[in-house]
Amino acid sequence: MDLEGQGRIRQIVEQAGTDDVVAVLGANSAAAVEMTALTLKSGDPSYAGALAGVALGIPSYHILEPEIVGQVDATVYERELALSALAMDVDAVVAPMKSIRDGGV
Amino acid sequence: MDLKGKRVLVIGERDGVNGPAIEACVKSAGAQVLYAETLCFV
Numbered sequence: 001m002d003l004e005g006q007g008r009i010r011q012i013v014e015q016a017g018t019d020d021v022v023a024v025l026g027a028n029s030a031a032a033v034e035m036t037a038l039t040l041k042s043g044d045p046s047y048a049g050a051l052a053g054v055a056l057g058i059p060s061y062h063i064l065e066p067e068i069v070g071q072v073d074a075t076v077y078e079r080e081l082a083l084s085a086l087a088m089d090v091d092a093v094v095a096p097m098k099s100i101r102d103g104g105v
Numbered sequence: 106m107d108l109k110g111k112r113v114l115v116i117g118e119r120d121g122v123n124g125p126a127i128e129a130c131v132k133s134a135g136a137q138v139l140y141a142e143t144l145c146f147v
Contacts, residue, residue, distance in 0.1 A: 001116060005142050009114060012140050021139065022106065023114040024131055026122030032144075036116055058114065061106065063127045071108050073133035080126035088121060 001036045006049035009040075013056055023060040024068065028088050033062055034096040041100060059101045062094045109135035119145040 001009075013021065023040050027033045037060035038045050044052040061068050064085055069077065113136045117124035124143035131138060 002144060005116070005144070008142075009140060012114075016112065016139060019112075020110065021112045021114065022108075023116060024127050026115075026117035026124070026127050027144070028118060028121030032118065032121075040114070059106070063122050063130060067106060068108065068130075068134075071134035072130040076129050076133040080129050081122065084122045084126075093121075 001039050001044075001049070001051075003049040006039065006044060006051045009056075010050045010054065013058075018056055018058055021058050023058050024063050025060055026063050026084075028084075028093060030092050030096050033060070033093060034100065036060065037097060037100045060097060061101075062097050064088065064090045065094045065097060111136045112139045113137065114139055115141035117141070117143040119143055 025033050025036055039051050040056055040058040040060055043054045113131045115124050115127045115138055117127045124141040128138050128141050
């Protein structure tokens with residue numbers, strides 16, 4: 001997540017709170033989703049952005065996780081996700097998500 | 106996790122699934138979008 005985005009997210013959660021807030025990610029590499037998920041849960045691991053040391057505790061999901069895909073309208077899935085699901089190594093990308101939600105750092 | 110009624114931070118990526126696509130998907134599942142962006146690492 002870029003530094004500017006961290007600042008905007010911090011501002012939003014300060015105003016709106018974190019009740020019922022979840023993040024849905026779309027990155028195509030395990031490293032990128034892991035970094036974003038950790039930042040939103042425990043704070044920026046690189047200590048560079050506005051979320052450094054700020055543990056928001058927001059759980060992250062990948063849009064192509066079966067748990068999420070199953071809730072998307074079929075027509076919208078075909079239009080927005082079907083191609084990405086073919087092009088992406090979905091199992092590898094979603095692998096870190098559950099462990100970060102359930103434990104992680 | 107049921108998306109219905111959840112408030113969602115959408116963080117898409119240009120080379121993966123972009124923000125507007127995720128936004129359309131989570132809205133179709135009954136969630137409210139609080140924030141949406143599309144990252145680009147190029």
